[in-house]
Amino acid sequence: MSSRSRSVRGAVRRGVIPVVVVTSMALFTLGVVAGTAADASPVVTAPTLGAAAPFAVLAHTTVTNTGASVVSGDLGVYPTRAVTGFVTSTTRGAGTVVNGKQYLGTTTVAKPAQAALSVAYTAAMAAPATKTKTVTGKNLSGMKLDAGVYTSTSALALTGVLTLTGSASSVFIFQAASTLITGTGSLVVLDGGVQACNVFWQVGSAATLKTGSKFIGTVMAYATASLTKTVTVTGRILVKTGAVTLLTDHVTEAACAETTTTTSPTTTPPTVPTTVGTTHTTPTTTPTTAPTTVGTSHTTPTTTPTTAPTTVGTSHTTPTTPPATSPVTVSTSVPSSAAVSVVVPTAHTGEPWAGWLYWLVVASLGALGFGLLADRLRRRRLGRG
Secondary structure, three states: OOHHHHHHHHHHHHHHHHHHHHHHHHHHHHHHHHHHHHHOOOOOOOOOOHHHOOEEEEEOOEEEEEOOOEEEOEEEEOOOOEEEOEOOOOOOOOEEEEOOOEEEOOOOOHHHHHHHHHHHHHHHHHOOOOOOOEOOOOEOOOOEEOOEEEEEOOOEEEOOEEEEEOOOOOOEEEEEOOOEEEOOOOEEEEEOOOOHHHEEEEEOOEEEEOOOOEEEEEEEEOOEEEEOOOOEEEEEEEEOOOOEEEEOOEEEOOOOOEEEEEEEEOOOOOOOOOOOOOOOOEOOOOOOOOOOOOOOOOOOOOOOOOOOOEOOOOOOOOOOOOOOOOEEEEEEEEOOOOOOOOOOOOOOOOOHHHOHHHHHHHHHHHHHHHHHHHHHHHHHHOOOO
16 A cells, blocks of 8 residues: 555544544533433423312213213313213113212302313413423324423324323323324323323313223313223313213223321330339338338338238339330322333433433444544554554
C-alpha cells in the first residue's frame, strides 16, 4: 500500500473517531437528561367526582338495557326520567341494580351528580400531559404504562391487553378528543396495586365497549356510551349529554380502598397499684406494728405478727409507674373490589429513551468509537499513525 493511501486512510480514521465518540456521548446525555426530566413530571391529580362518585351508571337523556345486566352502585338519569330494561314492580328477567338505587330525574341526587360530572369531565380534559405521553393514532394494545396523563388528539383504541402498573396512589388519565373503542375480548389489567378508582377515560364524543371487553376505570363520555354483550366494567359509565346503552353487561362502581389507622401498644400495661397482690389479705391477728416500708420488693415488717397473715400474691411488688410503651401504627387497606394483576412484557410508551433499542444503539456507537480510538493509539505507538 502506498504512503499516500495510508495517509488517506489515517485521515479518515482520525475524522471518524471524534464523530462517533461525540455522537454516542450526545445520545447518552440526551437519554439521561430526558429520562430525568420525565421522572420529574408533576404528580397527576385525580379529578374529583363528588356527587357522581356513587353512580355506576349515569346518563343525561336515557339509560336503556336489553337482557340481564347487573349494575352494582347507583343508576341515574337527569334531567329526564327515561330508564328502561331494569326490574320494576311489573317487569321480570330484565336488568337489576344492586348495592345502590335508581335515581330518575331527581333534583336532590341525580341533578347534583350530573353537575359534578361536568366539573370532573372538564378537569380531566384540562389535565396537562405528563412526560411525552401522546398516544395519538396508537393502539393501546400491548402497552405497559405507568401513572400519567395520556393524550390523543383523535380517537383511542384498544384491541388487546393494556397493563397499568404502579401503586395504590397511581393515577391514570386518558384523554380522547373523539371516540374510545375497545375490541372484542379486549382487556385492561392492573399491576403493582393500582386501583380501578384512579383510572379515568375522558372521551370527547362516544365510548363503545365491544363484546366481552373487560374494562377498568371511570368512563366520562361527552355524547354517548354503548356496551355490547357481556362487557364487564370495574369503574363507572358516566355520560354528560346523551344516553347509556347496555346489553347483558356488568358495571361495578369502583371506590378507592379505605385506610383505617389504629394504634396498638406493643404491650398492654394493666392499671398498676402501688403494691400488687395485697387484696384478699385476711390476717387472723392484726400486726402490732405496721410495716415501715410500702411498695418495695420483699418488704419485711419491723415486728412479726403473732399469727402469720394469709396473704395471696405478696411475693414481690411492682413499681407504681408502668413502663413506657411505643405505640405502633397499623394501616389496613381493604379494596372495594379485587383486581387480577397480569404482568405483560414492557412495550414502547412513546419516549425513545424508554426502549432497549435506543440504549443498544448508544452502547454500540460508544464501543465503536472507543475501539477506533484504541486502534489509533496503538498505531501511534507503532509509528504508523
